[in-house]
Amino acid sequence: MRPIVSEAELGGDWEVAAPDSNRVPGAMMGGFLERVVGTGAPMRVCARPEVTVVIQFGEAPLRVTAGGEQRQLGGVVAGLAPMPQQVTADRIECLEIRLSPLSTRTLLGAAPSELRGEVVDLDAVWGREAPLLREQLSETPTWAGRFTILTAFLAHREPVGAADPEVAACWNRIVATGGRVRVQELAEWTGWSRQRLWSRFTAQVGVTPKQAAKIVRFRHALDRLAAGQPVADVAAICGYADQPHLHREIVAFAGTTPRTLTH
Template sequence: MSERELDDGWDLARPAASVLSGVSMAGFCDRASTGSEMRIFARPEVVVVVQFGESALVRDSGRPAREGLVAGVSPGTHRVRGDRVECVEVRLSPVAAYRLLGVAPIELNGTVSGLDDLWGPAAGLLREQLAETSGWGGRFAATTRFLAARESARAVDPEVGACWDRILADRGDVRVRDLAELTGWSRKRLWHRFTAQLGVTPKHAAMVVRFRRAFDLLLAGRSAAEVAAVCGYADQSHLHREVSAFAGTTPGALARR
């Protein structure tokens, strides 16, 4: 969802390990105050950016988000700008997001929201705590405690979790009929339960997972024809349509980056 090109003016930090299942974190600091532009689009994770630097992040709508941003699995395509950015970026599997974020994932679909819209005043308190904490280790620990305190007893249905795992294992190249057979549910029930708990339909989830694999291969310099074949697209035109829809660019443009 958020894609950055980091240069020598940036510091990047990662925790040694995550203590929360389905959660990963990274810390970014614009050490040279060069400014940052982030592109946000579909990925098989919910991404939360907690910004504690001196200025707010500004969405392409022009609306500032001082505390940070949250984007669901399929938020559309957006650009976010920021100066003197210091942030903790949290990536959650949709399964983890369901139990940790305190909001139905379907409410995050198709949009990028301010963190205060998600957590209210608590977002500002977390931001202040991160700003007052020295060192990335302490910031990662504070963010982990914040998420753990919000963890609810609710969990996705085992059948929904199994379908998500199957989609990941098959890299998105799976049919909804096969997922329904895996659960023993009707397609209608699978569609309803999966969408309610993970925020997107099973078919859309598979499309996002397949797109992200194609995206990574294109960035690695593989040709569009090869990527279309490897990722299970019907042809290059099919790949072109999905890359354009999910990333707002073309496979050729990605392959040339």
């Protein structure tokens, strides 16, 4: 697990931490600290099949750049398919949470549909609780202590409703098949019309069923490319029509080429 939703060249010397167990169902946690100050290594925000929360507890804010504009934030939330953006900081000191979209309403206190296509200021989601949480984390000297604080914080979040069982089942099937499932098959499986499935799924997951399948397939392809598998093999295994099709999907979801992401 890397900071943010990055597949970029990070550089520097990193301290990486993980909790001793999966403390919160539906969430994965990680801690990242850049020992070398001032590298400002850029990190690319890419689509992925989780909602990603980054809490920067060090003194240096995150700098989020998109469309020629830059924001300085103490934390960010990225939906499943954010617009390609870059994030930098003079020094990364953060906790990252990756949430299943099915858990986002409970653990984040917001619906995934509110995050579609955006990298959102964490303060806008958690309000005054966000800076208080950052202060607690910054005053805690150990990763174990920080994970304990974050676990307790998530446990007391106010849920805003759960996903329909049919939506949850469709999402799990998309993930299980690596994104290689047709929307019509999902609709027949649930007994819903395509229109009802499209509407309910989009409202509760934040993207359409078709886009969800594309994102899951994209991440499978990216993992294989990062492992050094040939592009032609990855395109065939992941169900792309050809290499140009895979190239277009990566550019669309990551804002760059396969070569840039894997080198």
